[in-house]
Amino acid sequence: MTRQDAEIRLVLADDEGLLREALSSLLDLEHDMSVVGSARTGAEAVAVVAEQEPDLVVLDLEMPEMDGIEAAKAILSTRSVPIVIVTRHARPATLRRALQAGVRGFVPKATPAAQFLKILRDVHGGARYVDPEIAASALVEDPCPLSQRELELLALARPGTPVSEIAERTSLSEGTVRNYLSSATIKLNARTRHEAAHLAWSEGWI
Template identity: 50%
Template sequence: MMITVVVADDERLLRDALEAILGLERDIEVVAVAADGLEAVAQINRYCPDVAVLDLQMPGKDGIEVTEAVRESSAQTNCMILTSHARPGYLKHALESGARAFIPKSTSARTLAEIIRKVHAGQRYVDPELSAEAIAAGDSPLTSREAEVLALAVDGATVEDIASRAHLSVGTVRNYLSSAAIKLDAPNRHAAAERAYERGWI
C-alpha cells in the first residue's frame, strides 16, 4: 500500500530535500509540498494524504496550528512535526493539538521514513531526547494571563506597551509580571520572559 504524504516547510532547500528523499521510498509518495502553514492546510484538504510532515515554525500557521486545523476539519490525515526549535513546551502543545509524532530535523532519512510508516499504522512517536527534556522541564507554573503578558515582554516592550497591547491596566500588568518572575525565580521580567521562552511556556 502506498502511503501518501504532504510535506510543509518554509525553507525551500529542506522542503525539496524531504520530497526527494521520501520519493526514494518504495511505499511513500509525496503528493504535494507547501511553503507555509496556510498552503499546507489547503494541500491537505485537497489531497487528503495519509500523513502530513510539518515544520514547526512556518509563516501563516505553524505546524501545531496546522495540526489543529486538520483535526477540526475531521480529516483522516495524521500529522507529524519536524523541528529545529526543540523547546520542551512545544512537545506538549504538539501532542495536545493531535500530532502523532514530534521529531528533530536532525533525524536521519531512514528513521524519518520508518516514523512515517509508524504514524500511518496508527502509532505515535516522540524523539526520546526531546521527551526527556520535556519531562525535566515540567509543566508551566504560569497562569494563562501571566504567560500572555510575559510573551509580550520577550521583545523588551515597556510595561505601558504591554498594558496597551494586552488591554490591561499598567498596575495589573505589573502584578502579572511580578508574579511570573517570582514563580520562575527570575530577577526581572526580561529574565523571566527568557526563561519561560527557553522552556517553551510562552
C-alpha cells in the same frame, strides 16, 4: 499491490525551501510514498491539507504566520489525519504542547533518513513516536511558572503586537492585558514583555 494502491499521500510544510525540496525528493523515491502538496508557512499548510486530503502530514515546528503546532490544531479541528512535527530545536515543553494538540509524531531533524521513513510509516499505520531523549527530558523538566492566560498573551506579544490589538483580539481591556504581561515578565525575571515572550518561546512554552 500497485504503487497507486500502496501510496501514503503526504503534505510537507517547511519554511526552508532547500530542506523541503530535499525531503520531498527523498519521500518520492520510496515505492509507497507520494508527496501531493507542500507549503512554506503554517497557514499555507492548513490550506494545502484541506485541498489535497493527504494520508499523513509532516510539519516543521518553526514556520511563519502559524507554527507547526498551531497549524496542527487547525488541521485537526476539521479532519482526522496523522501529523508528524519535525524540529531543529526540540524542547520538552514544546513536546507537551504538540501532544496536547493531537500530534502523533515528534521528531528531531537530526534523525537519520532510514529511521525517519520508518517513523512515518509507523505513524501512518496508527503508532505514535516521540524522540526518546526529548521524552526523558520532559519527565524531569521544571513546570512552567506561567498561567495559561499569561502564556496566551505572551504568544500574542512576541511578534511585537501592540497592547491595544492584543486586547481587541482577546476581548480584554488594555489594562488587564498589561497586568497579565507585567505579571509574566516579573515571574520570568525579564526586563520587558518582549524579553519575557522570547524566554517563554525558547523554553517551548509558547
